[in-house]
Amino acid sequence: MTRKIISAFFALILGATTFAASADAENYKLERYGDIAQVGIPAAGLLLAFAQEDYEGAVQALEGAFWTFGITQAVKYGLDAERPNGGGRSFPSGHTSAASQGAAFIYFRYGPKYGIPAYAAAALVGYSRVENDYHYWHDVAAGMALATGVQYLVTKKGWSMTASPKMGGFNVMGSWKF
Numbered sequence: 001m002t003r004k005i006i007s008a009f010f011a012l013i014l015g016a017t018t019f020a021a022s023a024d025a026e027n028y029k030l031e032r033y034g035d036i037a038q039v040g041i042p043a044a045g046l047l048l049a050f051a052q053e054d055y056e057g058a059v060q061a062l063e064g065a066f067w068t069f070g071i072t073q074a075v076k077y078g079l080d081a082e083r084p085n086g087g088g089r090s091f092p093s094g095h096t097s098a099a100s101q102g103a104a105f106i107y108f109r110y111g112p113k114y115g116i117p118a119y120a121a122a123a124l125v126g127y128s129r130v131e132n133d134y135h136y137w138h139d140v141a142a143g144m145a146l147a148t149g150v151q152y153l154v155t156k157k158g159w160s161m162t163a164s165p166k167m168g169g170f171n172v173m174g175s176w177k178f
Contacts, residue, residue, distance in 0.1 A: 027132050034128030038095040041121055042102030048110060057155075061105045064151040068101040069094075071146060084133040093135045096143035099125040104151035 042065055049057035072094050081091040099122035107115025126140035 030128045031132045034095050034099075034125045034132075037121055037125045038098040041099045041118055041125075042105070044118070045102045045106045045109075048106065048114065054109070057105075057109045060109065060151075060155050061102070064101050064105050064147075064154045065098070067154070068097050068147045068150045071150065072097045072143065075146075081139070084136060087134075090135055091139045092142035092146055093126060093129050093139045094143065095129050096122065096126040096135075096140045097147040100144040100147035101151050104148040105155060108151060108155040 042061065046058055046061045049055070049061055072092055075092060076089040076094065079091050080088050082088060083090040100119070103115065103118035103122040106118040122144065126135075126144060129135040129140055130137055
């Protein structure tokens with residue numbers, strides 16, 4: 001029973017966001033979808049973890065989001081690449097990395113049944129960013145790859161990363177699981 005409720009809830013969240021984007025192809029609605037789904041997909045993953053009382057998974061989702069955001073912003077500000085619309089900090093796409101982190105968490109923690117629809121929703125976020133001239137395709141691909149890599153290390157390899165502000169860096173600890 002609980003599994004059916006979780007499946008229905010998750011399908012409702014992804015279905016509603018996908019419908020909102022595809023119901024009208026106007027750029028504004030597509031842009032709004034990207035703005036909402038960059039938060040909605042990771043939130044759906046976190047809700048899925050809590051619904052299954054998977055507290056270890058919830059911590060992994062939060063840790064993956066934290067490190068994905070931090071690394072994405074560091075690269076954005078470090079490179080300050082020009083956007084198609086003339087703005088700055090194009091590479092990598094922050095919206096896409098946020099959405100992809102949620103999708104990667106869902107995929108790695110709960111499998112393809114939930115993960116593939118989540119990745120499809122994240123890909124639509126990337127499309128929205130390119131279609132509205134905020135990013136190039138390589139910005140979107142880099143955001144997706146970065147988020148997937150970080151979440152893979154956190155979820156599948158058991159890596160834990162900690163920041164050390166006094167030392168001016170961070171520490172990565174983990175164990176390889178084969």
